[in-house]
Amino acid sequence: MLKGNKLYSILFNKCPRCQKGDFFVTNNAYNLRQFDKMHPQCAVCGQNFEPEPGFYTGALYVSYALYVAWTISTFVLFYVLLNIDVLVYMWALLPSLVILTPYFFRVARRVWINIFVAYRPPGQG
Numbered sequence: 001m002l003k004g005n006k007l008y009s010i011l012f013n014k015c016p017r018c019q020k021g022d023f024f025v026t027n028n029a030y031n032l033r034q035f036d037k038m039h040p041q042c043a044v045c046g047q048n049f050e051p052e053p054g055f056y057t058g059a060l061y062v063s064y065a066l067y068v069a070w071t072i073s074t075f076v077l078f079y080v081l082l083n084i085d086v087l088v089y090m091w092a093l094l095p096s097l098v099i100l101t102p103y104f105f106r107v108a109r110r111v112w113i114n115i116f117v118a119y120r121p122p123g124q125g
Contacts, residue, residue: 003019004019004119009023009119010107015049016119017047018120020044021044024038024106029102030103036105036106051116055112056109056112062107062108063108066108067104071097074089
């Protein structure tokens, strides 16, 4: 995947502006002691990762969309295509949502900041 694409920044935990510095302190979303720890700014370009207090409140909507997409796609797969009982599906869905929480939290924050920060290669300002 090429730099300059917002998807690169979202998937690989990179700064949305330079796409070189890391966004979160650790790349592992399941390091539960540090899954929500972000760098205050990019070590490479200096982009502020918390532009204003409450900036990431909007990421809640992105997170909600991820949960809805996961729920609908697994429902179609298991209930509609594989004809698995809906109660069995629900019992399998609930733990999967809990397990995916740290990952969706991080993806939602990276998507949210990528909406507002444009890619600008180092050396262009």
